[in-house]
Amino acid sequence: MSKIKRHLITSALPYANGPLHLGHLAGAYLPADIYVRYLRLLGKDVLWVCGSDEHGAAITIRAKKDGVSPKVIIDKYHALNKNTFDALGISFDFYHRTSEEIHHKTSQDFFTKLYEKGDEFIEKVVEQYYDVAFNQFLADRYITGTCPKCGHTEAYGDQCESCGSTLSPTELIAPKSVLSGEAPILRETKHWYFRLDKHADWLKEWIETGILDGKQHHDPNSWRKHVTGQCLSWLNSGLQPRSITRDLDWGISVPLKDAEGKVLYVWFDAPIGYISATKQWALENGKDWESYWKGGEEVELIHFIGKDNIVFHCIVFPAMLKAHGDFVLPRNVPANQFLNFEGQKFSKSRGWGLEQHEYLQEFADFPNKEDALRYALLRTLPENKDSDFKWDEFVDFHDKDLADNLGNFLNRVMVLSHSYFNGVVPPAPSNWSEPLQRVFDIVEQWKTEMEKFSFKAASQSFMDVSSWGNTYLQENAPWSLYKANPTDPRIAEIMFTGLQVSAILAIMAEPFIPFTSKRINAMLGLNALPAESLRLFLNESVKQPFISSGSLLGTPEVLFPKIIDRKDTSRLSIIEKQKAKLQAIMEEEKDTSFPPLKPNITFDDFAKLDLRSGIILEAAVVPKADKLLVLKVDLGFEIRTIVSGIALHFSPESLTGKKVVVVANLEPRKLRGIESQGMLLLAERGTGELVFVGADQPMEGGWVVK
């Protein structure tokens, strides 16, 4: 019934300014790899593209910091990420990069096509910071200043990395150009905006009902709830035109005469990277890229991403594709939630978490390290809610599932087959498939789960087959039969069945733990499973044996030496080292860390401050704001209204009568509609604790503090 002939799979393009951590792997790459390997097992026509996202200001900043060209940065991280993926068995069909010429051309053509439609873009002139000395406009990331929220002195124009708040450049206190170090000036510049608002109606219908152009495009119930939920939340709050150009010299130039010095916003060109990657792959492999991107109903497009990318892949990019015309839209976007690490968020600055390439280095001596990691992540994939990677669970999954259940079953079958039949597969009973009925049922269920992107559930089914095998051996106890009569024909039947289960496990293992799958095949004496029988096995009700009678088995080996092993503590010590590392970070953070001193100021700078003592007369919460209190403060000579962001630390009642120090000559500013005429001085330490400055001195309002 399905018209699908080709599967086009994408994974979010990693940004090439740093390494990726285990959370990224679990979010967009491992699940896609599992799905793609599964489709390949079925013999489907599959194309999985990904690549490095190499534009954007963050890369140029990083380059400037390191004193190298952007090219050096992207080459470094493109290579690192590509090689690490490769080492972990992440089997992209093509891993491209957005700095390639073909991508620039594709993106520009895309832009031009939309531009020529006339009504997809609007032009707007806006005021933006400009560096006079360097004669150029400054992208958000090219401006630093003091964060208005936490006081961090090196906040970027779009984000403060100290407190994590999202900012806009004009919010920064004392903005400074990263280029010249000078204060930038505001100057007008023109930008192009993509009219997302124009596409709101059909997007809403498409997300809500799965109907596109009057036809059922996909089943909306097959999309994860948090995905449709977030999209509808966006759609309901109204779509705005979105700026798609930037004043920057690194990126894809905007292909218009009056757009000198402007490039496409990295978010506009990055998803087009999926298309250009397909083009390059097609060129190198003699294929037709359009049969994937413009194949209509014959194509299933799936985007694998993390939840931070949902809006882009479900709203912005589809709108771009639809505006362009001809392109297919995603049938599903199985976005994962976030993976935490031992209870906390991954944090590069804290050193909390583990990067992919670090894992490979630090587990260099760990047997089967790739599959051990893949399996641990698989079992804890954040498919529907945030999940947590824990080393204790890593050990459990490895020892209980991979070693005790799977590894031990295969070992039992091998050892028994060798001792009873000298490593030769015994003759097949005439009703060979009968005892395997239950296994076939589990495989069917496994297929359903794989196709629903429920990989965690599918991994359970995989283990169920192995468990079934263990039970089967236990109940039929060939060792007892052998003791009673070594030529009992039932022994051959039992071992034949056990070997078929082993082969089925090798197949099911392939998407999850591909390195092990190969080793199982080798152990079973199969170079690779014959593609044809595999296809029959998975696609048809007709089953046939995978290992034929008379063929020779390989030598048994222990697939997964356990981590918790009395005789050999080497693997456990690798894990213990990881746990110790985290422990050390926590210990260190217990001692309050002191923020670095700000640059010296002159006495004159200091003298500009006018500090006065005051007494809080009344305090109240500001409606519709979580953190704000509005205070009446008596300065002796007048009563001021001051809005302060301390609602999370103090209740209004506890503040009346409190003695405080006030910055009395601060420029008034409106906060949530209330004019704040000053600022309270508070001391804060690393733990987040807040206390009032000078609170217990015997002074009434009006004293001058200096």
Added chain:
RNA sequence: GGCGCGAUAGCUCAGCCGGUUAGAGCGCAGGAUUCAUAAUCCUGAGGUCGGGAGUUCAAGUCUCCCUCGCGCUACCA
């Protein structure tokens, strides 16, 4: 404050369009077994499905309110 997602056995989580005694894995208790990596198999104990109200013949599953967690967003002069 607004919006989204979540809250189910000690732990980690499944439970589709509401329908018989609420499931799995791990852990725990008891038993069986010895081919195997101190592995395996069986049995059992364990939940008023975050709290409250409502709709219904019937609610973990739908509606409303509340509490807590996560994310986005507004807000920290």
